[in-house]
Amino acid sequence: MRRTLRCLSALCLALASWAASPPNDFRFAILGDRTGRARQPIYAQAWSEIDRFRPDFVINVGDTIQGTDDETVEAQWKELRGFLDRYKRYPFYLVPGNHDIWSSYSQKVFERETGRPSTYSFNYQNAHFVVLNNSGSLDLPLGQLQFLEEDLKKSRGCDPTFIFFHQPCWLVFLKFKSGAFPVHRLAREYGVEYVISGHGHQFVRLGRDGITYMEVGSSGANIGDVWNQDDAFAKGVFYHYVQVQVKGARAQLTVKELDPPFGKGRRFSAEDWGDDGLKPAGAKK
Numbered sequence: 001m002r003r004t005l006r007c008l009s010a011l012c013l014a015l016a017s018w019a020a021s022p023p024n025d026f027r028f029a030i031l032g033d034r035t036g037r038a039r040q041p042i043y044a045q046a047w048s049e050i051d052r053f054r055p056d057f058v059i060n061v062g063d064t065i066q067g068t069d070d071e072t073v074e075a076q077w078k079e080l081r082g083f084l085d086r087y088k089r090y091p092f093y094l095v096p097g098n099h100d101i102w103s104s105y106s107q108k109v110f111e112r113e114t115g116r117p118s119t120y121s122f123n124y125q126n127a128h129f130v131v132l133n134n135s136g137s138l139d140l141p142l143g144q145l146q147f148l149e150e151d152l153k154k155s156r157g158c159d160p161t162f163i164f165f166h167q168p169c170w171l172v173f174l175k176f177k178s179g180a181f182p183v184h185r186l187a188r189e190y191g192v193e194y195v196i197s198g199h200g201h202q203f204v205r206l207g208r209d210g211i212t213y214m215e216v217g218s219s220g221a222n223i224g225d226v227w228n229q230d231d232a233f234a235k236g237v238f239y240h241y242v243q244v245q246v247k248g249a250r251a252q253l254t255v256k257e258l259d260p261p262f263g264k265g266r267r268f269s270a271e272d273w274g275d276d277g278l279k280p281a282g283a284k285k
Helices: 002-020 040-053 073-087 104-114 142-154 171-175 182-189
Strands: 025-031 057-060 120-124 127-131 161-164 194-197 204-208 211-215 240-247 250-257 267-269
Touching: 025 040, 040 073, 040 240, 073 104, 127 142, 142 182, 171 204, 171 211, 182 211
Parallel strands: 025 057, 127 161, 161 194, 194 211
Antiparallel strands: 025 240, 120 127, 204 211, 240 250, 250 267
16 A cells, blocks of 8 residues: 555656646747848748748847947838738747847837847746847856846756857857856856857857857848858858757757758758768758
């Protein structure tokens, strides 16, 4: 009898744990930079392809408007809103970039237009997402790091965890094989799996201590005709977005080059992109 009661008790605890931490089974899309010098037809095609992917939500990596002018910022958002409204069935989480916020007034407009603070976090099922604001700095300011640490403490039970911010302060450190920077210390301490940025208009993926760092390139920001040169794809310079499938604690990230006329429709697992670019035969159509 005691053994039966212990088994029932263990089963109840397991069920309670499962109910408190629902398993993950969803997908989302990561949209790259739209500006500087937006090419709206490319951005429109990126959204059209995302629509066919049918994600549960979309998140970007910043630089949604051209910005830099307080007098035109509201008009820029209004013009873009006319386009984005056709995809309002998808929750859209925006990361502030240096083209989105450059002044206290532009920050107020950004927060009004997006309906969220410039620094925030959210859960989707049992996954956790943190959005930080380094629009005014190549680094992460102290206040952002403090927010990040407090937020990660509160979300210890979530898995996986993604951190998004626009300007990739991690890039130089990891290029020189160093983990000696604050966001990496926090990511390692709190079990963060993914740190994702934009800004450079080039796809980059680097890993350290089990953490994936990724710079998503252009989903509409002008890269001219460079993308069509023979070696551009190998350098990460092509129009694309990222499809993410989350099942349980694992996320599968697939980089999707735009279809013609702005790309060749190639796709590859982000895991197949290393320090020297894509592994041989890694891309598929």
